[in-house]
Amino acid sequence: MQSRTPAPRATGRPRSAAAHSAILAATREALVELGWSKLTLGDVARRAGVAKTTLYRRWAGKNELVVDAVAELFDELELPDRGSLAADIEGVVLQFAAILDRPEARNGLMAVVAESTRDDALRERVRASIVDRQKRLVLTGRTRAQRRGELPPESGPEETARKIDLIFDMVAGAVVHRTLVSAEPADDEWAREFTRVLLLGLTGAED
Structure with missing residues (x-):
């Protein structure tokens, strides 16, 4: 039996387009309510209804996430x-x-x-x-x-x-x-x- 090479995992966009949109929308919501200084990835994850690790797998930090949301x-x-x-x-x-x-x-x-x-x-x-x-x-x-x-x-x-x-x-x-x-x-x-x-x-x- 031939072994199969695992397909490369997609990077960047989450598998769920809905989750991706929810994360960016939650980021913009947090910006309006909290401002840049108080915004955290944990708060964004809570608002979007996803695990915090989901954000860290796609964005290196707050700067990158906020730019993508804008x-x-x-x-x-x-x-x-x-x-x-x-x-x-x-x-x-x-x-x-x-x-x-x-x-x-x-x-x-x-x-x-x-x-x-x-x-x-x-x-x-x-x-x-x-x-x-x-x-x-x-x-x-x-x-x-x-x-x-x-x-x-x-x-x-x-x-x-x-x-x-x-x-x-x-x-x-x-x-x-x-x-x-x-x-x-x-x-x-x-x-x-x-x-x-x-x-x-x-x-x-x-x-």
């Missing part, structure tokens, strides 16, 4: 096809602002950003799990606009990467500052004006 919220962002580049930008800006209006997103993002200022490894995880993942929206939007003839193609991959970074920084930075720092509404009127400035520049004039 990242899941921003994965809800989609770039709507509203027929024009301007309308597409307005749509994603309003979605982003709506997510940041949720206490679990607002508290979670502010917590990981604050902690990452003194933790280089955490900063890299925020960049990889949140920032880099959401740059897909900019790439999708530019490609769509280029197919419509609204934007010219770039000269090469390096220029594309630079522009993707710049556009993401401008959009994300403006919305985060507006909603979390200034605590002002990013409503339809603000989204339209921001998009106009983004596309035309400060001295640009509409046709």
Whole structure:
């Protein structure tokens, strides 16, 4: 009888998608109620109804767990096809602002950003799990606009990467500052004006 080599055990996501979602949801709930400093993996496990060892098998510690919990919220962002580049930008800006209006997103993002200022490894995880993942929206939007003839193609991959970074920084930075720092509404009127400035520049004039 031939011996069978055991199949490698899956890593990362728990076998139960429901358990995975419950853990991340419990993390966001704890962030809102307790804040970063008082949140513990034991409390998250209790809220999620799982063993504490389940968390330690998937996350090295609190930092990684909290970043993944926050990242899941921003994965809800989609770039709507509203027929024009301007309308597409307005749509994603309003979605982003709506997510940041949720206490679990607002508290979670502010917590990981604050902690990452003194933790280089955490900063890299925020960049990889949140920032880099959401740059897909900019790439999708530019490609769509280029197919419509609204934007010219770039000269090469390096220029594309630079522009993707710049556009993401401008959009994300403006919305985060507006909603979390200034605590002002990013409503339809603000989204339209921001998009106009983004596309035309400060001295640009509409046709």
